Structures are given as structure tokens and as C-alpha cells.
Amino acid sequence: MKNKKIIDMxxxxxxxxPLYLYKHYPKLNIELNDFIFLMYxxxxxxRTLFDPxxxxxxxxxxxxxxxxxxxxLVDQKLIDLEVRKNDKNISEEFxxxxxxxxxxxxxxxxxxxxxxxxxxxxxxxIEKEFARTLSPIEYEIVKAWLESGISEExxxxxxxxxxFNGVSNLRYxxxxxxxxxxxxxxxxxxxxxxxxxxxxxxxxxxEVFEYNWLEDDE
Numbered sequence: 001m002k003n004k005k006i007i008d009m010x011x012x013x014x015x016x017x018p019l020y021l022y023k024h025y026p027k028l029n030i031e032l033n034d035f036i037f038l039m040y041x042x043x044x045x046x047r048t049l050f051d052p053x054x055x056x057x058x059x060x061x062x063x064x065x066x067x068x069x070x071x072x073l074v075d076q077k078l079i080d081l082e083v084r085k086n087d088k089n090i091s092e093e094f095x096x097x098x099x100x101x102x103x104x105x106x107x108x109x110x111x112x113x114x115x116x117x118x119x120x121x122x123x124x125x126i127e128k129e130f131a132r133t134l135s136p137i138e139y140e141i142v143k144a145w146l147e148s149g150i151s152e153e154x155x156x157x158x159x160x161x162x163x164f165n166g167v168s169n170l171r172y173x174x175x176x177x178x179x180x181x182x183x184x185x186x187x188x189x190x191x192x193x194x195x196x197x198x199x200x201x202x203x204x205x206x207e208v209f210e211y212n213w214l215e216d217d218e
Contacts, residue, residue: 028103037059037070047097050081079100122155131168
């Protein structure tokens with residue numbers, strides 16, 4: 001029954017839900033109905049007047065359901081109710097979303113910091129293997145790999161190949177990654193599988209890192 005009310009609401013009233021909030025709302029630890037109500041408040045704006053009749057009309061929900069969602073969102077410290085007096089000295093309640101904005105901001109910054117820390121790690125790994133600091137151009141090359149969807153795991157595998165072939169050059173690694181991309185190699189397991197297949201096909205007993213990917217035209 002509630003699902004039908006949600007569908008009716010979406011059809012009757014435009015409501016913008018940012019993609020980031022849609023993708024990450026499970027991290028808020030709230031139920032779908034409460035998320036819908038929170039997004040209704042988000043669209044209405046911070047410090048919106050608590051008008052039960054208007055909310056009932058907009059959402060098509062019973063007052064009991066509205067109060068239930070409000071109670072749960074307050075308990076989760078996502079919203080607050082603020083009492084203020086209007087020009088006629090009458091007390092009115094307003095929804096305050098400061099806690100929600102703060103929580104989303106902290107969550108977003110944590111993800112950004114984690115991503116930056118992760119990226120920093122791959123740069124440090126490469127610099128350690130090369131025994132030198134990467135140049136600005138080399139930094140951009142590595143960033144381009146990451147932005148194109150190449151995983152750090154695969155970059156590390158290509159780095160191992162270059163190191164064991166005595167090459168400390170990102171261009172060489174780039175060629176390896178390009179060849180792997182053509183072969184559909186996306187992770188460490190794919191690399192190992194390709195090595196095994198190559199050994200069996202050529203019937204040669206080679207050491208793991210003696211496989212020259214750039215000369216394999218199979």
C-alpha cells in the first residue's frame with residue numbers, strides 16, 4: 001500500500017534526488033520510506049515550515065505515517081524541529097536539515113580522502129620500484145590509467161613485469177597495459193591465467209616473469 005502511495009507521489013510531484021544521495025542512501029541506515037520523506041524535505045529546503053496538511057496533500061501519506069518518519073529521522077539525528085515565533089507572536093515549527101547536510105558532507109569528504117590515499121599508494125609503489133621520484137608528466141600518465149578504469153592491482157602487475165625485465169619506464173608499462181587491455185586482462189587472476197595458457201601453448205618451462213607480453217602476438 002505504501003509503495004503505491006510513493007509511486008503516486010512521484011507521478012504527481014516532481015522531486016529531485018541527487019545521484020550521489022540515491023547511490024549512497026543505504027549508508028544513512030534509514031528505510032526507503034524515510035529516505036523519500038527526507039528527500040521531500042530536501043527539495044522543500046532547509047528550515048521549511050512544518051505544515052501537516054500540506055505534507056499530507058503533497059505526499060498522499062497519512063499524518064500517522066508522516067509523524068513516524070519524522071520521529072525516526074530525528075532519532076537518527078538527520079533532522080531537527082526548531083520552534084520560532086512568527087510576526088504574530090505565534091509559535092511555529094520548522095524542519096532543520098543542518099545535521100543531514102553535515103553528515104553527507106563528512107561522508108563525501110571521507111570517500112574523497114580514501115580515494116586520494118589509495119591513489120597516493122600506487123604512486124609510492126612505483127617510485128619505490130623505480131628508486132626515484134616520478135616526474136609531473138609521469139604522474140599524469142598514472143592518473144590517466146586510473147581515470148580510464150585500470151585498477152591499481154593491474155598496474156602493480158604491469159610494474160612487476162617491467163621491473164623483472166629491467167625497465168624503469170612508464171611507457172613500457174603503458175604498452176603492457178595496452179596489450180593486456182586487448183586481451184581482456186583486467187586483474188591479477190587474468191594475468192596468471194594468461195601466463196599459464198602461454199606456457200601450455202608454447203610448451204616451454206619459463207619462470208613466471210620471463211614472459212614478454214610485448215612479443216606475444218597470440
